[in-house]
Amino acid sequence: MMKPLIRTVFLTTLLSPVLAVASCEDIGGSPSLQEYAGDIDGKYKIQLTLAFKGDSVSGEYFYLSQLKGIPLRAVSGDRNKLVLEERGANGEVTASFTGALSADCGKFDGTWQKTGSSSKLPYSLKHTESNSGSLGHRYYTAGAESDDIVYANAYKFWLGVKNGDKKAVTSVLAYPVRAQIAGKKTTFRNASQFSASYDAIFTPAYRQAVIDAVPRNMGSSWRGVMLGEQGEVWLNHLGKPFALNN
Template sequence: MIFTAPDVDGVRDSLKTSRRVSPLRSRLVARSVIVASLSTLTLLLTALAPSMARADCDPAGRDIANRLMTYTGQLGERNPLRLVLRPSSGGKLEGRYANASSLSDTYLTGKLENKSRLHLTEFDAGGMPRATFEGDFTANDDVNRQRGAASSCEVISGQWKDLRNGRSVPFELALASIQSGKIDHLYGVAGVSDDDTLNRAATQFRKGVLDDRRDVVAQSMRYPLRVSLHGKTLMLRNPKSLLARYNEIFTDAYVRTIGAAVPRLMFARDQGVMLGEGAVWFDASGRVIALNRS
């Protein structure tokens, strides 16, 4: 719908034709007509504008109660973020988050109010509150429905606030996976004894890719290595065979995909631990066992 602005000159001309109205009153009447017209226009545009509706996420639901819900997205414009939440009875929340440059996970505690409003607090080394996540579960019909959870738990958006300086940064996260396990030992199902050892291996591999350190990347693999490429599966037998096809595998797009992934708080299953949305898979020792090019 297209709205036409009020004809101000026409209003003034019509007022001038009446000898009973003073010039001052003419200006006041004209101004009131314009303001009323613009107010009506504002109300109409506000009514037509899309809004982000809140959604209910019931932590007592059988699909998510006491399970680990992993969310991925952005903190600000360029900071990939990964958040793991464990909801429990009474709306209590326990969590951990990390970004691509994190050397450790940040522990969170909080609560869920009215099944939609999220309050999370992170603490410094001395146990003092350092920052907060305040947000809402929001409705999003476009999120993939095959993730195994109700749509009401799929998207979180809000503000992260630094309590020391008051700086606030927006965040938006989408549900990536739901799994069982312990929040401080996510990779146990994959046979990993120490999560930090695998995190370090994943971080080293990711840095090697981004820095174009091909020797580091080649030594990060467990051979024979499965590579999904051009709709086919290749088996590379040794570092030499990987280096021979390196440019074909590690394209700019694939390097960007790896760079956007957070090498901590990763999804795990019995077959291994995955970086990003399955772009790279690691075994229990931290060796790369599969590269998946989309």
């Protein structure tokens, strides 16, 4: 069983998860990004972001099977009938979401339709958290200059853990790295030290927790970027892990 976050970090105030409850009153202010997760047609798991600025709405979503951001533009910003168009590389509309936000913005339900198809697939999304920033610069509060660099390193770490690739994992860490060995908080100064304790750190339970995390559209603050809903991994401004909450 995963240990509570408070028992697995050096500074609780530094590494506590930062989550927020959905609120329509927050939209247009700070935080400005509202995160949702769910599925299309009960089959295709997605995560979607709505960015509100005044009366304008934009967004982005991705399939968990692909982890590639797909931009969305609102045709209608009416919360009772929010229409978001998905556009291809040439600017053509390839699909659209048509749905409604609940009164507290906690749910976004409706139908997804591919352009040229008569089929409308239902989707159901629940609010997961609120973030500051913008779609193109999510992690500025963590000091990141490039979201793409954050994603590249977070994905390299995540994929390394998933594939059991010790070399890939140790090469992307931001030393010194903090973790826990047999209940003792430990600081690893280099790859050699970390490699020697790799199996003790990545227990089956912790390894699965990292695999279940999504290395995209992550929460962030001045503390860093949070991989995993419970802060299983904390990343720096380059997307490199500096604390493992195992």
